[in-house]
Amino acid sequence: MTFRDYDAQRDLDSVKRIWRECGWIDDDDEAAFLEDFFAAGNTLVATIDGEAECSVHCTPGTIAYQEETLDLGAVTAVTTSHISRKLGFARQLTAQALARQAEAGMAVSALGMFDQGFYDKVGFGTGAYEHMVHFDPANLKVDNGFRPPKRLTTKNFPEIYTAMLGRRKGHGAVCLTEPRLMKAELNWTVKPFGLGYYDGPGGTLSHFIWGEMKGEHGPYSITWRAYQNNEQLFELLALIKSLGDQVNSIHTLEFGELQLQDLLKQPFRHNRATAKGLNEQSIRAVAYWQARILNLESCLASTHLPGPGVSMNLVLEDPVSEHLPDSSNWRGLSGNYIVKLGPESEVKPGEDKSLPTLKASINAFSRLWLGVRPASSLMITDRLAAEPDLIKSLDAVFHLPRPHLGWDF
Numbered sequence: 001m002t003f004r005d006y007d008a009q010r011d012l013d014s015v016k017r018i019w020r021e022c023g024w025i026d027d028d029d030e031a032a033f034l035e036d037f038f039a040a041g042n043t044l045v046a047t048i049d050g051e052a053e054c055s056v057h058c059t060p061g062t063i064a065y066q067e068e069t070l071d072l073g074a075v076t077a078v079t080t081s082h083i084s085r086k087l088g089f090a091r092q093l094t095a096q097a098l099a100r101q102a103e104a105g106m107a108v109s110a111l112g113m114f115d116q117g118f119y120d121k122v123g124f125g126t127g128a129y130e131h132m133v134h135f136d137p138a139n140l141k142v143d144n145g146f147r148p149p150k151r152l153t154t155k156n157f158p159e160i161y162t163a164m165l166g167r168r169k170g171h172g173a174v175c176l177t178e179p180r181l182m183k184a185e186l187n188w189t190v191k192p193f194g195l196g197y198y199d200g201p202g203g204t205l206s207h208f209i210w211g212e213m214k215g216e217h218g219p220y221s222i223t224w225r226a227y228q229n230n231e232q233l234f235e236l237l238a239l240i241k242s243l244g245d246q247v248n249s250i251h252t253l254e255f256g257e258l259q260l261q262d263l264l265k266q267p268f269r270h271n272r273a274t275a276k277g278l279n280e281q282s283i284r285a286v287a288y289w290q291a292r293i294l295n296l297e298s299c300l301a302s303t304h305l306p307g308p309g310v311s312m313n314l315v316l317e318d319p320v321s322e323h324l325p326d327s328s329n330w331r332g333l334s335g336n337y338i339v340k341l342g343p344e345s346e347v348k349p350g351e352d353k354s355l356p357t358l359k360a361s362i363n364a365f366s367r368l369w370l371g372v373r374p375a376s377s378l379m380i381t382d383r384l385a386a387e388p389d390l391i392k393s394l395d396a397v398f399h400l401p402r403p404h405l406g407w408d409f
């Protein structure tokens, strides 16, 4: 068994086999786009008899923290073949990928999880609830007009990618810096549809929706969307509404900062009327992504919180160290720190006996820092503890909007 960097010539066929075994691709047409996927970002593989049997693929990007932008390492695909499950490959390779990200200067890492618990072991904490909205487009309460859109196909992937980068970004918004990943993702869309408008500088794509159709009446799914301002958002919503004569339901991740229910007619009545059916109208909350801090200094230097602020000792535990090889220079973030939070925040190693102390896992501290949950909530369900006065101060200082990545990976 060896852990090494992915080599396209040697490993592409093995990686295709792993993805087939995981059920992520079914046929040669889908497999063709793995070349693009793995040419983007970087990948570690674990081998048995020289064949790659587990792979961890990462992609660089950025994450918005309020008005600041931090370097992000996204963990974009973790897969183990049928013959190498439960050997610890996936966990160890993920830990090594995190060390690489930290050494490359990434401040934060993030991923979409298959389930909760696995990535907790390398320091990830669960992100905020996202809302999956299932609605009848005819029930949208928008009365503005819309123009005939342009049709988008997979060939438009560079424009779609650029529009995603230029979209309106709230707290937590992620951008990945690899267009070929988007090319693969769009090509894996079953029965795709894309509609958009070219109002950007020089006639570039400014706002669009992309997703999957199903039958004559749906449900349709919107999987990618971008807009830069409220006018564009409402034009997209009116466009979606225009499908309502034919399509009974649309599934979408709530559009970031909106409460989409505000724009739905009689949501409870329609939920009752459609319950348990193919076109059930509902709003489901699910926390499906995770994140962790890789570089405390960078994250705290980008933290600007109102009020007089809080100073404290931070005793941090980082479980990733258990899964790193002895040769890794990066050992995770376990340690004792002095943290100042406020309009200008900072962290330095050490302990100040005059200050109160917060004890936390990196998982829980990352959630606190991102604004997923307040300290008073995390102390109940996660590994975070402090005297009540400090918890109260942390609740007062961490008043952040709920983070949304807005980019699925």
Ligand SMILES: CC(C)(COP(=O)(O)OP(=O)(O)OC[C@H]1O[C@@H](n2cnc3c(N)ncnc32)[C@H](O)[C@@H]1OP(=O)(O)O)[C@@H](O)C(=O)NCCC(=O)NCCS
Pocket (backbone or CB within 6 Å): 022, 077, 078, 079, 080, 081, 084, 085, 086, 087, 088, 089, 090, 091, 092, 112, 113, 114, 115, 116, 117, 118
């Ligand atoms: C997810 C996947 C990569 C894990 O592979 P694996 O070979 O089981 O992983 P490892 O051997 O490194 O780790 C297994 C350990 O994780 C634990 N584990 C798995 N899921 C867990 C969970 N939800 N919570 C806690 N622990 C979990 C196992 O119990 C096992 O623990 P042990 O080592 O103490 O026995 C593999 O199941 C896979 O390829 N699945 C299909 C593709 C996929 O969903 N990938 C993840 C995308 S986010």
